[in-house]
Amino acid sequence: MSIRLKIEELREIVPSDVKIVAVSKFHSNGEIMEAYDAGQRIFGESRVQELVQKQQDLPEDIEWHFIGNLQRNKVKQIAPFVSLIHSLDSERLMREIEKQGSVNNRIIPCLLQIHIADEETKSGFSPEECRLFLSEGKWRECSHMKITGIMGMATFTEDENKVRKEFDQLKSLFDEFKDTHFKNDPDFKEVSMGMTGDYKLAIEAGSTIIRIGTLIFGNR
Numbered sequence: 001m002s003i004r005l006k007i008e009e010l011r012e013i014v015p016s017d018v019k020i021v022a023v024s025k026f027h028s029n030g031e032i033m034e035a036y037d038a039g040q041r042i043f044g045e046s047r048v049q050e051l052v053q054k055q056q057d058l059p060e061d062i063e064w065h066f067i068g069n070l071q072r073n074k075v076k077q078i079a080p081f082v083s084l085i086h087s088l089d090s091e092r093l094m095r096e097i098e099k100q101g102s103v104n105n106r107i108i109p110c111l112l113q114i115h116i117a118d119e120e121t122k123s124g125f126s127p128e129e130c131r132l133f134l135s136e137g138k139w140r141e142c143s144h145m146k147i148t149g150i151m152g153m154a155t156f157t158e159d160e161n162k163v164r165k166e167f168d169q170l171k172s173l174f175d176e177f178k179d180t181h182f183k184n185d186p187d188f189k190e191v192s193m194g195m196t197g198d199y200k201l202a203i204e205a206g207s208t209i210i211r212i213g214t215l216i217f218g219n220r
């Protein structure tokens with residue numbers, strides 16, 4: 001099935017208030033343009049070099065999201081244009097994003113990445129670390145970096161109950177943080193969860209942004 005049809009099908013299933021990030025890592029500019037021509041405008045990449053190159057080559061009205069582990073020394077390369085960083089997971093990274101946001105005279109929106117899965121490899125704050133980070137409040141001093149929600153990945157498993165539980169946990173953390181730190185901040189509203197294998201469960205649990213690669217572009 002063509003990329004266009006995949007996107008059209010996905011749009012029929014996904015509620016209109018849930019944003020779809022087309023995860024285009026390792027896929028070509030030609031494939032991205034197929035999605036673009038079907039109306040897709042939000043794309044996600046997980047490697048800085050690849051993202052910078054694609055941003056230069058492809059239409060200017062694409063919203064580029066960064067969804068992978070982000071090294072501090074690479075923030076400056078994406079700071080001029082990135083629309084949303086899904087992977088803020090330390091104070092040091094926050095400070096660098098703040099600095100590069102300032103250099104570029106813009107406010108860079110970021111999601112707090114939270115580790116909810118069993119797998120050791122997945123990066124992110126633990127829920128407890130994130131609570132601490134938020135209550136310390138250093139993020140409030142940033143004027144070129146803005147926290148607009150949270151992001152997480154569920155364990156890679158067939159066990160739907162487990163995945164559902166992890167998404168529920170992430171959504172409750174969002175509600176807790178909203179209540180404790182962002183009550184009067186309408187910009188704190190995003191819950192980025194759900195990929196090709198689990199996006200339906202994520203939407204049921206309250207996701208506002210799903211990140212879909214394989215379903216749209218095929219295997220990497």
Ligand SMILES: *Cc1c(COP(=O)(O)O)cnc(C)c1O
Binds near residue numbers: 153195211213
């Ligand atoms: C690669 C990736 C995705 C997309 O995964 P698919 O299973 O191909 O949909 C989503 N989120 C993150 C953080 C990724 O690295």
